[in-house]
Amino acid sequence: MDDIISAQESFQDIYCMFYKKVYRIAFSITKDVHLAEDVLQETFLKFYQKAEQIEDMEKISGWLGTVAARTAIDFLRKEQKTPCPLDELSISQGGNVEQTAEYEWLKETISQEIRKLKPKYREILELKLYYDLKEQELAQQLKLSKGTVKTRLHRARRTLKVSLKDAM
Structure with a gap:
């Protein structure tokens, strides 16, 4: 019984220390208060379920940040609300069916080619393009140096x- 109480107390301590960070990451990706709250809850649920497997508790901040980012991306995919700069391109009012079809084909082709990239390039390019993260934010999010982020972005592009x- 004491183990359960102690585990709950330590979980509560970790939650209190990191919930703001997890929420900020979730909101920066989802741009939606309710989705960010769902991501926050899901991230800490995953932590609670995997807490015994985490060997280095000093790296918990990074682990939670990565889980929050990936969970937020998963939520956006499920909600089909992935913000996409290509969606912001507008077809002029006088555009015809041929232009619309060509635009849709181009948008789909780019998306398919992004999905074919190596995971490390795809992840960094999606975060940059779809979520408009700066290089410093990418470095923090992915736990990489700024130089590595620049190199991966260049190679991905x-x-x-x-x-x-x-x-x-």
Whole structure:
């Protein structure tokens, strides 16, 4: 019984220390208060379920941040509310069916080519393009150095450019 009480107390302590950080990450990705709250809850539920498996409690902040970011992305995918800069491109009022079809094809082609990238390039490019994160935010989010972020972004863009040339 004492173990259960002690586990609940330590969980509550961790929650109190990190809930603001987890919420900020969730909100920065979802841009929605309610989704961010759902992500917060889901992130701490995952922590509660996996707490015994976490070996280095000093890295809990990074672990929670990564779980929160990935959970937020998953929630957006489920909600089909993924903000996409391509969606913001508008077709002029006088646009015809052919232009609309070409635009939709181009948007889908770019999305398909992004999904074909290596996971480390796809993840960083999606966070940059879809969520408009700055390099410093990407570095913090992914627990990488700023130089690594710049290199991966450059390589991801270059790879995407080549694959788009081939696809078109």
